[in-house]
Amino acid sequence: MTATALLRSTRQFPVAAGLLLLASAAVHTVVLLLSGGPWDGPVSWRKPITFGLSFGVSVLTAAWICRLLPLAARTRALLLSAFTAASLLETGLITLQAWRGVPSHFNTETAFDTAITRVLAAGGVTLVVVVVALTIAALRPNPAAAPSMRLALRAGLVALTASMATGAVMIVRGLMLGGAGRLAEAYQSAGFLRPAHAVTMHAVLLLPALAWLLSRTRRPEVERLRLIRITIAAYGAVVALVTAAALAGLAVATPATTAAVSAGLTMAPALAFLSFGGSPKDTGRRKTA
Template sequence: MTAAWPVRLRSARQIPLGAGLLLLASAAFHTVVLVLVGGPWDGPVSWRKPITFGLSFGISVLTVTWICGLLPLAARIRTLLLGAFTAASLLETGLITLQAWRGVPSHFNTETTFDTVVTRALAAGGVTLVAVVIALTVAALRPNPTTAPSMRLALRAGLLALTGSMAAGAVMIAYGLTLEGAGRAAEAYQSAGFLRPAHAVTMHAVLLLPALAWLLSRIRRPEAERLRLIRITVAAYGAVVALVTAAAAVGLTLAGPATTAAVSAGVTMAPALAFLAFGASPVVRANRRTTTPGNQKPTHGSHRPTLAGGLDDGGRHGA
């Protein structure tokens, strides 16, 4: 049993990784469909929805798979939370994609019994996502001395932002269901998504902030400097979130909510992916080799026991 458990842990990580890549492939496929078939970008029936949900949930599943290894969680709890998040992400994206191919709205649609079941299932999936994110946030707020302070702050701020994103999504769903229950489905389609920009800009902080902390550890910045930079980034990010949320709440957007949400998510994800790509670049790897034990003493905070924030360490942390 003892020897078999690490094998099961590896399998538990491989399934979410495969699911995340599948969701990204779905987003790419439906981008091609949109280009070939055409159709509106905004509105309750659009190829935009399987594209944006596939991309966002694909990135989110991969991100949660990574950060789960950095949080002080028991192995079985980690596997349970990661499995629930992955299943809910697949459910949400799958049902939205199904409804897009059927040519009907995915949310707030009770025209038929089947559509009603889909709408309720999407709400249940959302509840599952909220519960998992709250559990991960609570874990991040617990003391974790094996992780560098800069990474701890990045994880906590990112997960708190993700909790806010889930809360914004819950508000939109509750508002839309209230309108739909009152027989105002058309109004629900038009106005229930008013917080989509805020939902999008807060969703991927959990990738952006830890990715920056990880990159800073890869380029051997002293821990005090890393912590200071993460604090500045968190403060700047919080200001952007406050601005976007306030503008969304009063209906001030330069474009439609869907377009603004897509741009907000892209602005968040792009630098995070760039950080990860740069961290894996030959230049950074060469810099790491110059600080190996055979060359010189590592910079403070960069040795493996206290880093616990790199992609190469995450798979063993807490296992």
């Protein structure tokens, strides 16, 4: 397959997959409203909604930012395809378990449920590997991007790596509790870092989106870079507060609700940008005023 064909396929597959995941979230929102089922708990329509929305946005984000990173065409195609496939797998299995009326994570009640739990863990490992690879790429020199965009990409991917790390911690904690026969405790307490996981997940779209929007203004690059630095510092402070509150067990709502609100506040402006804002092709350096 030629590099051109690879690029074409990596544009079509992630976009179609991302839209499919968002559509799944919308459908399951209707299902939740019609069924009146619980929002919290290990068995809830919340899970296909939140995973479909988060992974849908994440896949579309990856399709955009991969074009801004210094990656060879084949490497970009491999990483983006792996991220997309793992996102579809994770959301698909979580959705399947929701329709079966059983927990998706830490569930070892039957051989089938155990297999799904293990596949979910393997999908999580794949996502972590891809995100780390993208973060390493972002840390390399990239003269094709403006300094403000380079910094936004680096900070966003570092935040996403932190999100993957908190997710891994929760999965390991849940598996350990489940393996010790404390399954009820795993369902209740393993998700204690969900707010921190949610608030760090979509910085990788929010920060580069802000950098892109600033590049459409007449502000000189030195000022755009300063604004990105201020935004990163403010964002870091929010992440620190949310994480500290999660570790201390402080919350005004359940972890699931807090995570959904955190993700929504982080995601909403960036998703608007992805839908109506910049063109992925317009990634070059804008001349300073």
